[in-house]
Amino acid sequence: MFIFRCILFTNLILISFNGYKSEEYCYDKNSQCKDKKIRYLFYDVNPPEGFNLRRDVYMRMAVLAYKLHNLRPDNLNSFKLVLPPWSHLVHWDFSQFPEYIPWSYYFDLSSLKNFAPVIEMYDFFNEYKNKYSVIIEETYILQHFEDMFESGNFEDRMEVEKCTKDYKPLFFHYSNITSNNVKCLSFHGSSTNLIKLFNESTASTIYIDHAEVALHEMFGNKIYWEARRSMRFNKELVKIANDFRKDFLNSTDLSDLTTIPVDWRDEKPNRNAKGGPYLSVHMRRKDFVKSRPQETPSLKNVSEQIKKTLDKLKLDAVFISTDAPDKEYKTLVDLIGPKYKVFKYSGDKYVKEKFKDGGIAIIDQIICSHARYFIGTQESTFSFRIQEEREIMGFPVKTTFNSLCNNDGICRKPSQWKIVY
Ligand SMILES: Nc1nc2c(ncn2[C@@H]2O[C@H](COP(=O)(O)OP(=O)(O)OP(=O)(O)O)[C@@H](O)[C@H]2O)c(=O)[nH]1
Ligand SMILES: *[C@@H]1O[C@H](CO)[C@@H](O)[C@H](O)[C@H]1NC(C)=O
Numbered sequence: 426m427f428i429f430r431c432i433l434f435t436n437l438i439l440i441s442f443n444g445y446k447s448e449e450y451c452y453d454k455n456s457q458c459k460d461k462k463i464r465y466l467f468y469d470v471n472p473p474e475g476f477n478l479r480r481d482v483y484m485r486m487a488v489l490a491y492k493l494h495n496l497r498p499d500n501l502n503s504f505k506l507v508l509p510p511w512s513h514l515v516h517w518d519f520s521q522f523p524e525y526i527p528w529s530y531y532f533d534l535s536s537l538k539n540f541a542p543v544i545e546m547y548d549f550f551n552e553y554k555n556k557y558s559v560i561i562e563e564t565y566i567l568q569h570f571e572d573m574f575e576s577g578n579f580e581d582r583m584e585v586e587k588c589t590k591d592y593k594p595l596f597f598h599y600s601n602i603t604s605n606n607v608k609c610l611s612f613h614g615s616s617t618n619l620i621k622l623f624n625e626s627t628a629s630t631i632y633i634d635h636a637e638v639a640l641h642e643m644f645g646n647k648i649y650w651e652a653r654r655s656m657r658f659n660k661e662l663v664k665i666a667n668d669f670r671k672d673f674l675n676s677t678d679l680s681d682l683t684t685i686p687v688d689w690r691d692e693k694p695n696r697n698a699k700g701g702p703y704l705s706v707h708m709r710r711k712d713f714v715k716s717r718p719q720e721t722p723s724l725k726n727v728s729e730q731i732k733k734t735l736d737k738l739k740l741d742a743v744f745i746s747t748d749a750p751d752k753e754y755k756t757l758v759d760l761i762g763p764k765y766k767v768f769k770y771s772g773d774k775y776v777k778e779k780f781k782d783g784g785i786a787i788i789d790q791i792i793c794s795h796a797r798y799f800i801g802t803q804e805s806t807f808s809f810r811i812q813e814e815r816e817i818m819g820f821p822v823k824t825t826f827n828s829l830c831n832n833d834g835i836c837r838k839p840s841q842w843k844i845v846y
């Protein structure tokens with residue numbers, strides 16, 4: 426996954442896009458469109474990818490859906506993007522849970538809809554006429570051009586080719602979704618290049634698998650950030666996180682200067698956020714300990730870094746967000762010692778049962794993002810999402826783009842992707 430991510434990051438900077446003219450559209454707005462044929466766009470992501478990379482892939486698809494929605498011809502502006510239910514994520518325990526978690530458990534659907542025409546999977550089932558099974562008309566498994574690195578051809582292109590991997594689409598693990606028309610599409614370029622493919626097709630159901638192969642049209646531009654800002658969290662999760670901040674960390678939006686408008690579309694550039702009187706640290710452990718031994722500091726070293734930073738900031742409270750086993754967390758608390766207050770959110774039975782691992786992770790992210798100062802883990806997408814959240818709230822840049830140093834005291838700063846309006 427790491428190598429893959431590097432590829433993404435080097436390329437996305439090179440890609441530019443001329444943009445389609447934003448014109449009047451009539452999606453759900455204009456009576457003359459009432460009889461228009463709705464088209465459904467499905468997508469899925471490489472199965473082992475985690476929640477936070479999936480959020481990034483969503484943004485690429487949401488920007489595509491946004492562009493389609495704003496195009497004039499009805500065959501293109503009639504697409505709805507179907508949100509792939511959360512299911513079978515490798516990091517999450519699905520054993521005791523329903524197999525499909527809708528997006529509304531984690532995100533505020535009306536906020537998402539204010540950016541792009543998205544619907545939940547169950548909405549699709551309700552709208553779809555055939556009540557027994559769904560046969561997707563066109564399925565494309567995206568794959569990288571095999572010759573891309575040898576030939577050094579990094580131009581935008583796409584071509585139906587022989588499949589390079591022995592891979593079958595999962596159709597979200599639904600047994601009642603299939604497709605008789607599955608092709609591999611070698612692809613290089615931004616997600617919005619798929620418009621060309623859709624323009625040449627008349628299918629009303631199109632499924633894009635391995636959507637992570639398609640890159641951001643433009644990483645970090647205005648539309649990117651609009652898509653990002655529209656990803657407001659589920660309101661109940663926000664409330665739970667805010668109650669924790671108030672009860673344990675003396676942190677409220679009013680005192681922290683982190684109040685945001687009710688509607689993300691009303692947000693304005695701002696650098697005045699102060700944050701609650703605590704340091705927050707995202708310490709990614711688990712697979713990172715083994716896969717990145719050079720970058721991952723020991724618990725002892727992390728405790729030293731935390732104490733040093735707390736002293737520098739003249740704070741005595743630290744909030745820890747981590748996937749570490751309880752034993753490691755306890756060790757860390759002992760190492761930090763009684764002079765400081767250490768907090769972690771673990772979630773009660775209700776929260777765990779209703780929102781599962783993903784809910785706890787989001788609450789962790791919300792609490793981290795409201796701190797006076799944040800230190801993340803290098804190269805963790807979980808940390809990237811917290812940094813973005815802080816950019817949206819308007820924190821000074823230096824309080825956000827920090828990562829834990831490694832055992833040799835080498836402190837690589839994360840790339841500063843600053844918000845753009
Ligand atoms: N509650 C909680 N869960 C975490 C934390 N860090 C990682 N996780 C869990 O580990 C999973 C993997 O991390 P993700 O960031 O989503 O996965 P990823 O997209 O592969 O990103 P990387 O962190 O870059 O691996 C998350 O979905 C969480 O379930 C944390 O600080 N708190
Ligand atoms: C497909 O199966 C899912 C899960 O069992 C169910 O919720 C959905 O309604 C079914 N859809 C159709 C069209 O049969």
Ligand SMILES: *[C@@H]1O[C@H](CO)[C@@H](O)[C@H](O)[C@H]1NC(C)=O
Pocket residue numbers: 496620621624625
């Ligand atoms: C769609 O195809 C038509 C016919 O080839 C072409 O004129 C039009 O420019 C295309 N639109 C887009 C958005 O690619």
Ligand SMILES: *[C@@H]1O[C@H](CO)[C@@H](O)[C@H](O)[C@H]1NC(C)=O
Pocket residue numbers: 675680
């Ligand atoms: C909580 O913060 C406020 C300032 O926002 C401060 O006046 C108050 O003393 C703090 N309370 C505690 C218990 O630290």
Ligand SMILES: *[C@@H]1O[C@H](CO)[C@@H](O)[C@H](O)[C@H]1NC(C)=O
Pocket residue numbers: 726729730733831832833834
């Ligand atoms: C972490 O360990 C390294 C190597 O021992 C050391 O150079 C560095 O200063 C340590 N960092 C802290 C904050 O203790």
